[in-house]
Amino acid sequence: MQEIFNPLINENKNIEKEDEKLSEAKEKREEIIEFGSSNGVSQDESIQILLIIGQIEGHQVLPAQTKSTKYEHVIPQLISMERNDKVKGVLIILNTVGGDVEAGLAISEMINSLSKPSVSIVIGGGHSIGVPLATSSSYSFITPSATMIVHPIRMNGFVIGVAQTFNYFQKMQERIDNFIVRTSKIDKKDLKEMMLKSDELLNDMGTILIGKQAVNCGLIDEEGGIKDALCKLKSLIKEREGNNE
Incomplete structure (x- = not known):
């Protein structure tokens, strides 16, 4: 039988x-x-990839035709990476036009508070709230042709024209400025000067930084590509493991 x-x-x-x-x-x-990635079923989980592309979507849902990164997707990913013992480091790839300030700053704080080494690389653009996202990692890179636009926060739609509104804007700007200064080598005075420039952007104020310029002002640590970013991340992982022994 x-x-x-x-x-x-x-x-x-x-x-x-x-x-x-x-x-x-x-x-x-x-x-x-x-x-946009398959981290969950990757054979090698030691280095996880976090993509931040398009526009950062916050509490307001963006139109279907807009390429976006949703903060309610990114935050759980970061928590999973932090909790997973197999994950040794995180590579953040940035190509963003900015977006929701609160959501972008929340993601930046999450990345900055990771106990594991992280390396960011701006490959196309890291504009507006993309600036603190780029500086939030342990070490940052920018490719030679990538750009970053540093400008003050702004708001679309209905705004109440009272003193409290301007005070709110000022507090929001201070939060962003303090984070960038805390996570990069740029001086706060230089950052404010770049934000208030009025001769670089059409009908706007701010500064465009291309590749090496972002490094020279202290905003980004180094100019390089994906190979350089991965090499640096592996180096930081080895350094951390050496300190834990």
């Missing part, structure tokens, strides 16, 4: 294995569609 049932048992096991493979493939596909 055992000989009769053995082929059936083996067949059931094969079916279960195939179902597991299909389930893993489905999860991987859904993760790529949702987050």
Whole structure:
């Protein structure tokens, strides 16, 4: 009787294995569609990739045709990376036009508070709230052709024209300025001067920094590409592991 049932048992096991493979493939596909990466099923979990692209979406949902990064997706990812012992470091890839100030600053604080080494690289643009996102990591890079626009915060839509509104704007700006100064090498006076420049941007105020310029002013640590960013991250991981021994 055992000989009769053995082929059936083996067949059931094969079916279960195939179902597991299909389930893993489905999860991987859904993760790529949702987050643009497959960190969850990667064989090597030691270095996780965090993509921050398009516009930072906060409490207001952006139109469907707008490329966006949702903060309610990024924050759980960061928590998972922090809790996972297999994760040794995080590489943050930035190409953002900015977006919701509160959401961007929340993500920046989360990255900055990670116990694991993190390296950011601006590959296309790191504008507006993308500036603190770039400086929030342990070490930052910018590619030679990438740009960063430093400008004061602004608000669209209905605004009540009273003194309290301007005070609120000033407090919000102070929060951003203090974070950038705290997480980079730039002087606060220089940062304010760049934000208030009125001869670089059309119908706006601020400063455009291209590649090396962001490094020279102390905003970004180094000019380089993805190879340099990964090498630096591996170096920081080794350094941390050496200190923990």
